[in-house]
Amino acid sequence: MNPQTHVRYEAALKVTGQARYEGEVMPPGMLHAALVESPVACGEVLSVDAARAETVPGFATIVTRADSESLRPSGATALIREKAIHFHGQPVALVAASTGSQAREAARAVHVATRVQPAVTHLDQAAGAAFAPAAVGRFPAASRRGDPSRALSEAELIVRNRYTTDVNNHHPMEPHAVVCWWEDHRAVVHTSTQAVFATRASIAHAFDMPAGDIRVLSRFLGGGFGCKGQLWWPWMFWAMLASRKAGRPVRLELSRAQMFTLVGRRQATTQDLSLGFVDGRLTAIEHDVVAQTSTHADFSDSTAVYTRLLYACPNVSTAHKLVRTNEPHPVPMRAPGTAPGTFALESAMDEAAGQLGIDPLELRMRNFAAHDQESGRPWSSNRLLECYRVGAERFGWARRHERAKSKVGRWTVGFGMATTLYPAIRQACKARVRLSLDGSLVVQCGTQDMGSGTYTALGQIAADALGIPMAKVTVELGDTWLPDGPFSGGSQVTASIFPAVEAATSKLRAMLANLAVGDPGAPLGGRRPQEIEFRDEMVRGRSSNVAERLVDLLARGPADGLAAEGECAATDHQALAATGMGYGAIFVEIGVDAELGEIRVRRVCGTFAAGRILNPLLARSQFIGGLIGGIGMALHEQTVTDRATGCILGKSFTDYLIPVHADMPEFDIAMIEEDDPHLPGGVKGIGMLGTAGIQAGIANALHDAIGRRVRHLPIRIEDCLASAY
Amino acid sequence: MNPDTTALPLADEKHLPMPRIALSMTINGARYDIETASTATLLDVIRDQLGLTGTKKGCDMGGCGACTVLVEGRRIASCLALAASFSDAVLTTIEGIGTADRLHPLQAAFIRHDALQCGYCTPGQILSGIALLSENPRSFEEIREGMSGNLCRCGAYPGIVAAIAEVAGL
Ligand code: FES
Numbered sequence: 001m002n003p004q005t006h007v008r009y010e011a012a013l014k015v016t017g018q019a020r021y022e023g024e025v026m027p028p029g030m031l032h033a034a035l036v037e038s039p040v041a042c043g044e045v046l047s048v049d050a051a052r053a054e055t056v057p058g059f060a061t062i063v064t065r066a067d068s069e070s071l072r073p074s075g076a077t078a079l080i081r082e083k084a085i086h087f088h089g090q091p092v093a094l095v096a097a098s099t100g101s102q103a104r105e106a107a108r109a110v111h112v113a114t115r116v117q118p119a120v121t122h123l124d125q126a127a128g129a130a131f132a133p134a135a136v137g138r139f140p141a142a143s144r145r146g147d148p149s150r151a152l153s154e155a156e157l158i159v160r161n162r163y164t165t166d167v168n169n170h171h172p173m174e175p176h177a178v179v180c181w182w183e184d185h186r187a188v189v190h191t192s193t194q195a196v197f198a199t200r201a202s203i204a205h206a207f208d209m210p211a212g213d214i215r216v217l218s219r220f221l222g223g224g225f226g227c228k229g230q231l232w233w234p235w236m237f238w239a240m241l242a243s244r245k246a247g248r249p250v251r252l253e254l255s256r257a258q259m260f261t262l263v264g265r266r267q268a269t270t271q272d273l274s275l276g277f278v279d280g281r282l283t284a285i286e287h288d289v290v291a292q293t294s295t296h297a298d299f300s301d302s303t304a305v306y307t308r309l310l311y312a313c314p315n316v317s318t319a320h321k322l323v324r325t326n327e328p329h330p331v332p333m334r335a336p337g338t339a340p341g342t343f344a345l346e347s348a349m350d351e352a353a354g355q356l357g358i359d360p361l362e363l364r365m366r367n368f369a370a371h372d373q374e375s376g377r378p379w380s381s382n383r384l385l386e387c388y389r390v391g392a393e394r395f396g397w398a399r400r401h402e403r404a405k406s407k408v409g410r411w412t413v414g415f416g417m418a419t420t421l422y423p424a425i426r427q428a429c430k431a432r433v434r435l436s437l438d439g440s441l442v443v444q445c446g447t448q449d450m451g452s453g454t455y456t457a458l459g460q461i462a463a464d465a466l467g468i469p470m471a472k473v474t475v476e477l478g479d480t481w482l483p484d485g486p487f488s489g490g491s492q493v494t495a496s497i498f499p500a501v502e503a504a505t506s507k508l509r510a511m512l513a514n515l516a517v518g519d520p521g522a523p524l525g526g527r528r529p530q531e532i533e534f535r536d537e538m539v540r541g542r543s544s545n546v547a548e549r550l551v552d553l554l555a556r557g558p559a560d561g562l563a564a565e566g567e568c569a570a571t572d573h574q575a576l577a578a579t580g581m582g583y584g585a586i587f588v589e590i591g592v593d594a595e596l597g598e599i600r601v602r603r604v605c606g607t608f609a610a611g612r613i614l615n616p617l618l619a620r621s622q623f624i625g626g627l628i629g630g631i632g633m634a635l636h637e638q639t640v641t642d643r644a645t646g647c648i649l650g651k652s653f654t655d656y657l658i659p660v661h662a663d664m665p666e667f668d669i670a671m672i673e674e675d676d677p678h679l680p681g682g683v684k685g686i687g688m689l690g691t692a693g694i695q696a697g698i699a700n701a702l703h704d705a706i707g708r709r710v711r712h713l714p715i716r717i718e719d720c721l722a723s724a725y
Numbered sequence: 726m727n728p729d730t731t732a733l734p735l736a737d738e739k740h741l742p743m744p745r746i747a748l749s750m751t752i753n754g755a756r757y758d759i760e761t762a763s764t765a766t767l768l769d770v771i772r773d774q775l776g777l778t779g780t781k782k783g784c785d786m787g788g789c790g791a792c793t794v795l796v797e798g799r800r801i802a803s804c805l806a807l808a809a810s811f812s813d814a815v816l817t818t819i820e821g822i823g824t825a826d827r828l829h830p831l832q833a834a835f836i837r838h839d840a841l842q843c844g845y846c847t848p849g850q851i852l853s854g855i856a857l858l859s860e861n862p863r864s865f866e867e868i869r870e871g872m873s874g875n876l877c878r879c880g881a882y883p884g885i886v887a888a889i890a891e892v893a894g895l
């Protein structure tokens with residue numbers, strides 16, 4: 001099967017404003033909700049007095065901790081069941097009223113009495129209390145192979161530095177929203193979630209009701225990037241309680257400011273990294289990470305995990321620790337772990353290359369890991385070396401040596417490069433396909449499309465398998481009435497839906513083939529079913545010109561057409577024969593105006609080896625989108641907590657900068673074909689690859705341009721000013 | 726453990742019913758007679774009261790461009806506009822630009838260049854792009870500058886600029 005450049009399945013709905021996002025569903029009699037936020041960062045709620053709020057015109061109802069007592073205790077309900085205040089802005093009540101502005105006014109009129117306790121508002125205030133988390137994602141928090149401290153003491157060169165990364169927020173353009181109502185004992189929940197089935201399970205548990213009585217829908221999702229997950233649930237539960245209390249549908253929409261506090265963040269990291277070299281080869285790595293988590297739960301990115309396997313090195317130790325602060329809770333965000341982790345590792349490799357007098361690209365190729373040294377397994381496929389070669393060629397990396405501090409206008413130009421990687425894994429998935437008598441196809445899977453092209457991928461996989469044009473395919477997703485699908489995240493959706501849809505379509509193909517050969521009077525009657533292939537809405541004999549139209553074939557089958565289901569299991573990490581990873585090489589050209597301290601990314605070449613690419617048009621968009629996210633992390637994004645109050649400062653796009661049109665470099669994207677026999681369909685997943693590596697690429701290019709090494713993110717104007725170096 | 730108590734300051738004024746006003750507007754060629762709160766934003770009227778949800782709310786603070794609409798061909802952030810000051814105005818929202826069967830050339834170019842991912846910023850990008858096209862941008866650089874009030878978190882920027890440039894004949 002060749003890659004197809006189908007345009008995005010739902011694009012026409014989106015460009016005409018007809019795609020309806022879940023917060024835009026408007027049932028009659030709907031109330032609007034607003035959250036009452038804690039004015040302190042640490043303490044306890046003593047009382048919530050709604051007397052004045054009740055006098056606000058349009059006031060309908062209020063939900064507080066007292067109402068949450070009807071919910072079952074769990075991690076998801078702790079914040080709304082307990083008195084404790086863990087961070088500034090933590091909601092302490094929800095008010096519903098006739099309009100949004102009435103709800104906000106009523107929320108402001110709620111009187112909250114709190115007992116204040118001293119808050120920990122910065123990582124360094126509690127550094128002494130750092131502790132090791134139980135795990136980092138699905139990996140152990142610490143690792144050790146060989147004897148890194150001894151190897152370091154014997155190394156010819158040691159590069160030992162501290163790298164830090166700041167807090168980022170996800171900020172999908174669509175703020176979280178829920179529109180919910182009750183039909184007797186059943187709940188209907190339209191909400192912007194990356195996981196309809198997990199959301200349904202959370203509701204079933206909290207409300208102690210059967211999952212079958214809950215319908216969760218997320219058919220259009222205005223981005224997510226990791227934040228439309230479990231941290232949203234408590235506030236969604238409150239909206240559902242308000243709806244039950246008022247007997248009317250309720251809509252809750254977060255404000256942009258609340259998206260800094262309520263739905264997660266990329267945690268800040270402090271990373272101590274030592275590399276030891278003998279003869280230009282890595283002999284030792286020690287990578288120790290300290291990161292922030294909240295006072296109500298533990299979360300650690302897998303920041304140092306990829307240091308265990310990116311390079312060949314006999315002696316490696318890694319460790320993760322957490323520090324609790326009274327700040328919002330972190331969750332995975334675009335390239336979780338690999339984004340901050342590669343910033344440290346790939347910056348350090350660049351520093352080492354400089355000190356060794358070896359080209360940074362050459363140093364990486366020399367230290368290529370031919371297998372996964374951490375697990376001892378082979379790679380399922382790994383064309384990283386090819387990425388390096390092709391990327392260097394396309395970018396013109398060789399000119400780096402000729403260039404010697406070139407200037408273009410006011411810009412001092414620098415080149416940098418770095419590696420990116422992300423694991424290829426799969427979730428359990430079911431899918432259903434239904435072929436009607438008119439030859440049209442419906443594909444159903446209860447996953448979501450957060451912008452990553454899942455509608456298109458589902459349709460395309462089924463259409464290609466059955467030889468049906470995309471124009472005849474209807475895709476349904478984002479609804480718990482559909483077969484169980486994966487959550488949207490971790491670059492896993494395409495890899496998960498592929499085998500499930502393939503399983504369903506191969507059943508359908510078998511049914512069709514039997515129909516085709518079963519009727520002795522039909523064109524293909526009497527042939528062997530294995531000889532039948534599917535192309536251009538026809539079934540054909542593989543070795544002859546004989547064919548029959550699909551619709552004629554279907555007319556001989558059941559009156560309601562044919563349907564089949566398929567499923568695939570999640571990756572079984574214990575039983576893996578090979579480690580699946582996607583890779584990429586990122587080459588960056590930047591310009592620095594040292595008088596203004598301005599830094600611009602001028603050119604980015606990303607070369608990726610990420611298994612089989614289903615749709616190059618959409619894959620390119622994914623890679624570029626990811627790279628832009630990485631540019632934001634490198635140069636723009638920084639969430640700042642006021643140390644005195646614990647309040648997040650500047651909760652808006654005027655203070656929290658994200659990349660805009662004017663920041664865009666020229667992009668050159670190359671995809672290296674890979675045939676991976678270990679992964680179903682050879683699909684690896686691509687979403688995260690763009691968002692790692694580029695941060696180090698930019699920092700390395702900055703060093704190349706002006707000779708200044710910046711070891712923290714984001715890189716700021718003051719880091720680039722002439723007076724600063 | 727500091728046992729003192731803090732509370733949010735109480736508003737002193739009594740909560741009076743919000744004054745309501747009557748307005749009429751022409752949106753996408755249709756006339757709407759609207760009664761709304763005097764404090765309502767144009768965005769809330771369009772989106773919540775009239776149900777024209779193609780106009781998006783990304784920040785409600787003028788920082789993202791998701792709520793862009795055209796007023797007599799000029800682009801504005803409808804979240805920063807008081808509905809009351811648009812009485813008798815002629816507005817265009819994304820619903821008035823084209824339909825799936827009859828796409829505006831810029832909408833068609835967006836699809837070809839895959840200038841969207843989640844699609845939430847897309848209506849604002851398209852309206853802003855249409856207004857920019859009427860300002861005759863002469864280079865990619867000018868398009869990028871002229872579009873920088875429209876944020877896209879998915880990072881569809883290069884496709885968006887390519888689509889506008891194509892329609893501009895650049
Ligand atoms: S919603 Fe109006 S500019 Fe963001």
Ligand code: FES
Pocket residue numbers: 173222223451840841842843844845846847876877878879880881
């Ligand atoms: S397409 Fe998602 S924000 Fe622009």
